[in-house]
Amino acid sequence: MSRAAPPAPVAAIRPARPEEAAPLAALHVEVWRETYRDLAPPEALRRLDEARRLPFWRATLAGGEAGAGALVAEGPQGLLGVSAFAPAGHPAMAGAAEIKHLYVRRAARGGGLGARLLSETLAGLRARGHAAAALAVVEQNAGARAFYAAQGGEEAGRFTDPGPLWRSSNIVVRWRLD
Structure with missing residues (x-):
C-alpha cells in the first residue's frame, strides 16, 4: 500500500489580488466538481465552469x-486554497x-491548510468588527x-438553496467572533 505524498508547504496566506480572478475561478471549479461529483446532479456538474465562476x-x-x-x-507551485467572504447574502x-467559499486543492489537504485558512478568515472578520461568521x-x-465542527463551528439552522445550479438542502454553520 502506497502512502500519499505529504501536502506541499504553504508559503503564505494573503489577500487575493484582482489579477488572480481567472486562477481562482479555475481552483473553484476544480474543487467544487471534485467535492460534489457524487452529491450534485450531473447537469449541475456540467454547467459549472470557469466562465460561470469568473464574474x-x-x-x-x-x-x-x-x-x-x-x-x-x-505555495511554491501556486494557489492551493481560497476563502471568500462578504456580507450575508x-x-x-x-x-x-x-x-x-472555502476551498483547498486535494494535493494540499491533510496538513492543516484548511484550518489555517478558516482561522485567518475568522480573525479578519473579527478585526472588521463582526460578532459572528x-x-x-x-x-x-x-x-x-x-x-x-472540528474548527468550532456550530450547526445553527437549515435552508433550501434554489440554485443557480441545483436545489440543495443546506446547513448553516456559525462561529461567534466576540
Whole structure:
C-alpha cells in the first residue's frame, strides 16, 4: 500500500489580488466538481465552469462590495486554497458575515491548510468588527460538516438553496467572533 505524498508547504496566506480572478475561478471549479461529483446532479456538474465562476471572482476581488474579499493560500507551485467572504447574502445567516467559499486543492489537504485558512478568515472578520461568521454547507457533505465542527463551528439552522445550479438542502454553520 502506497502512502500519499505529504501536502506541499504553504508559503503564505494573503489577500487575493484582482489579477488572480481567472486562477481562482479555475481552483473553484476544480474543487467544487471534485467535492460534489457524487452529491450534485450531473447537469449541475456540467454547467459549472470557469466562465460561470469568473464574474464572481472578478467582482469579489475588485473591491466593489463593502466587506467582501478573499484570502488565498499560496505555495511554491501556486494557489492551493481560497476563502471568500462578504456580507450575508441569505436570511439564514442572521446578520453574520458570510464565508461564501472555502476551498483547498486535494494535493494540499491533510496538513492543516484548511484550518489555517478558516482561522485567518475568522480573525479578519473579527478585526472588521463582526460578532459572528457563518457559511452554508450542503447537508450531504459529511466531510465538510465534520471539518467545520472540528474548527468550532456550530450547526445553527437549515435552508433550501434554489440554485443557480441545483436545489440543495443546506446547513448553516456559525462561529461567534466576540
